Amino acid sequence: MLDTAGVTASARQRRPLRRPGARMLVRTAVVAAGVLFVLLALPQLLSLYYIDAMTQVAVYAMVALGLGVLVGRVGLVSLGQVAVLAFGAWVAARLLFATSLPYPVVLLAAGVITMAAGTLIGLPALRLRGLYLALITLMLAGAITVVLATTNFPNGGHGFLGYNGSSVHIPPIRRPSIAASDPAYFRYSVVVAALMFLLVLAHIRTRPGRAWAAIRQSESAALAAGINITLYKLWAFALASFITGVAGGVLAGAAGYLYSIDFPTYYSITLLAVVLMGGAYSLWGAIVAALLYQLLPPLLNNWGVSADWLTILFGIGVLQVLTTAPAGLADQVPKDLARLGRLLLGLVRRLPASGRAAR
Amino acid sequence: MPSWQDFQPFIVSGLALGGVYALSGVGLVVLYRATGVVYLAFGAVGAMGGLIAWSLINAHVPDWIGWLVCVAFGAAVTVGYGMVLGPALAKRDPLVKAVATLGLTLVLFGLMDLLWTSSGGESRAITLPTDNHGFMIGQVQANWTQVIGLGAGIAITVATAAFLRYTKLGTAMRAMANDREITATLGVPVRRVEAAAWLGCGVLAGVAGLLLADLVALDATTLTFLVISSLAAALIARLRSIVLTFVAAIAIGLIHDLLTPIQALTNYRDMTPFVLAAVALLVLSRRSVISLSREDA
Numbered sequence: 001m002l003d004t005a006g007v008t009a010s011a012r013q014r015r016p017l018r019r020p021g022a023r024m025l026v027r028t029a030v031v032a033a034g035v036l037f038v039l040l041a042l043p044q045l046l047s048l049y050y051i052d053a054m055t056q057v058a059v060y061a062m063v064a065l066g067l068g069v070l071v072g073r074v075g076l077v078s079l080g081q082v083a084v085l086a087f088g089a090w091v092a093a094r095l096l097f098a099t100s101l102p103y104p105v106v107l108l109a110a111g112v113i114t115m116a117a118g119t120l121i122g123l124p125a126l127r128l129r130g131l132y133l134a135l136i137t138l139m140l141a142g143a144i145t146v147v148l149a150t151t152n153f154p155n156g157g158h159g160f161l162g163y164n165g166s167s168v169h170i171p172p173i174r175r176p177s178i179a180a181s182d183p184a185y186f187r188y189s190v191v192v193a194a195l196m197f198l199l200v201l202a203h204i205r206t207r208p209g210r211a212w213a214a215i216r217q218s219e220s221a222a223l224a225a226g227i228n229i230t231l232y233k234l235w236a237f238a239l240a241s242f243i244t245g246v247a248g249g250v251l252a253g254a255a256g257y258l259y260s261i262d263f264p265t266y267y268s269i270t271l272l273a274v275v276l277m278g279g280a281y282s283l284w285g286a287i288v289a290a291l292l293y294q295l296l297p298p299l300l301n302n303w304g305v306s307a308d309w310l311t312i313l314f315g316i317g318v319l320q321v322l323t324t325a326p327a328g329l330a331d332q333v334p335k336d337l338a339r340l341g342r343l344l345l346g347l348v349r350r351l352p353a354s355g356r357a358a359r
Numbered sequence: 360m361p362s363w364q365d366f367q368p369f370i371v372s373g374l375a376l377g378g379v380y381a382l383s384g385v386g387l388v389v390l391y392r393a394t395g396v397v398y399l400a401f402g403a404v405g406a407m408g409g410l411i412a413w414s415l416i417n418a419h420v421p422d423w424i425g426w427l428v429c430v431a432f433g434a435a436v437t438v439g440y441g442m443v444l445g446p447a448l449a450k451r452d453p454l455v456k457a458v459a460t461l462g463l464t465l466v467l468f469g470l471m472d473l474l475w476t477s478s479g480g481e482s483r484a485i486t487l488p489t490d491n492h493g494f495m496i497g498q499v500q501a502n503w504t505q506v507i508g509l510g511a512g513i514a515i516t517v518a519t520a521a522f523l524r525y526t527k528l529g530t531a532m533r534a535m536a537n538d539r540e541i542t543a544t545l546g547v548p549v550r551r552v553e554a555a556a557w558l559g560c561g562v563l564a565g566v567a568g569l570l571l572a573d574l575v576a577l578d579a580t581t582l583t584f585l586v587i588s589s590l591a592a593a594l595i596a597r598l599r600s601i602v603l604t605f606v607a608a609i610a611i612g613l614i615h616d617l618l619t620p621i622q623a624l625t626n627y628r629d630m631t632p633f634v635l636a637a638v639a640l641l642v643l644s645r646r647s648v649i650s651l652s653r654e655d656a
Contacts (some may be wrong), residue, residue, distance in 0.1 A: 042608040308473040315465030
């Protein structure tokens with residue numbers, strides 16, 4: 001169990017549950033305004049280069065969300081989520097070439113098939129705990145990468161694999177007719193991502209969320225409380241795989257062409273790094289993680305800085321998170337800002353006070 | 360199906376590869392038993408050591424200095440990490456400790472890509488003088504580097520097993536594997552014993568990096584993730600038995616290379632360690648156990 005939070009997590013858990021009230025309403029309004037801004041204004045403000053980058057952010061926000069459910073809610077660490085994403089993208093691409101099903105149906109199918117595969121693997125793997133589970137997901141990710149390198153992604157060929165290596169004019173993977181252009185596809189992916197966040201929120205607020213929290217605190221206590229540990233762990237696995245599969249479907253349309261070299265094993269490790277840095281305990285953390293992961297590289301590229309610096313930064317970030325800031329940036333930055341605010345407020349208050357004292 | 364003739368050369372190369380995996384796997388197991396850390400940066404440390412050695416040798420420094428620097432780099436980085444971050448994470452879950460070493464992996468990986476860029480398609484290689492001297496086993500050519508690979512694997516396994524069994528430091532390490540607190544109470548200098556384990560593991564990382572750079576390829580990504588193969592061997596032994604680690608490593612190396620001439624499977628041969636480790640782990644942990652202790656995974 002990854003207790004990155006250590007003491008803090010239990011302290012957070014002990015916080016009394018608040019009734020949804022005015023605060024909740026304000027929060028919902030802010031989130032809704034944020035989503036509307038991203039949907040309506042952002043595509044107008046950004047160049048195509050950054051719109052493409054933001055589409056990737058939407059995709060990886062979903063992947064980070066899935067990993068966040070596993071790491072932050074249940075305490076299971078998966079080092080193979082990018083391989084799951086590649087699997088979802090493969091399934092979606094195959095369906096898009098083979099059928100003329102509407103795009104949302106394909107996304108759903110990619111999610112469900114990935115979920116089935118994830119659950120099938122998860123069922124035996126869940127007998128392993130903590131460290132061993134993390135390492136076996138790393139192994140499975142490695143295996144999926146090897147298989148993908150041989151089978152390749154579908155590109156309109158025939159047969160089960162649908163790979164046509166000799167084809168010169170390869171058609172791109174199709175997009176939904178309502179979202180053919182890049183800005184439109186960006187909006188489409190944001191809507192899909194928002195739906196996935198709502199799905200997870202619905203889980204966290206209800207029975208599964210409480211069961212996961214209990215399991216994360218102590219498996220034996222959860223068992224004693226009558227929680228079906230295997231069922232809820234598997235549920236988390238299934239949910240994360242489903243979201244990642246859907247994300248794979250969105251990625252397929254965004255990329256147009258998929259190549260197995262785009263999904264190296266170490267991306268899964270970097271992904272875990274950014275999820276831990278962003279904060280695995282909060283849904284905001286997934287967005288922070290995706291921004292770190294997919295917006296920073298094109299930004300740095302624009303400024304002529306090598307993306308290798310980011311890899312180094314993420315490495316240092318993981319060490320920092322694990323040693324000092326367990327809940328990640330999503331938790332740390334508001335806290336630090338509040339501290340800074342209090343400090344400034346204190347200074348402002350002290351100034352007139354000391355002035356009076358001097359007089 | 361290829362004939363026996365076709366398989367023979369791959370037995371030699373497979374044994375050599377398995378030997379180096381064994382050496383790495385033993386290093387990982389010893390460190391895990393002494394400190395509870397699965398050192399996932401093992402491959403990255405070795406790879407960077409290999410690249411530094413390559414740069415030095417290219418700058419006309421005598422070869423042996425390059426090799427020494429490679430091993431010394433592995434030892435220095437590993438001991439440094441262990442001394443700086445080891446205490447901060449000592450009381451955390453083994454999983455947290457393992458994930459933290461991924462942080463080190465990313466730092467080294469980024470540095471390697473920055474300093475020895477691979478985008479130009481440049482190929483680097485380390486050649487040991489033992490590459491060019493060989494002998495025939497039946498009809499198969501074997502070179503001395505391959506012999507060193509297998510020999511080092513066997514030697515390290517035997518030496519480590521004896522070390523843990525018969526020396527005072529080895530006994531202390533085994534005691535710490537059981538219970539760190541009680542061992543400390545008994546007056547064992549816990550930090551010093553841990554430092555020794557980190558040092559041993561770091562030296563092995565450097566040696567493995569050098570040998571793999573010669574036997575496989577000197578490439579940051581390849582070498583960094585070869586640790587997964589050694590880790591697979593260690594996992595099959597459940598991070599406990601050194602002898603089992605050796606056997607598993609040899610099996611992984613042999614099966615990997617023996618699949619090469621088989622047309623239908625050759626593209627999938629890199630899956631060998633993953634599949635073997637996954638199957639072994641799943642079979643070994645058929646029974647689901649709930650335990651109250653966090654240490655016992």
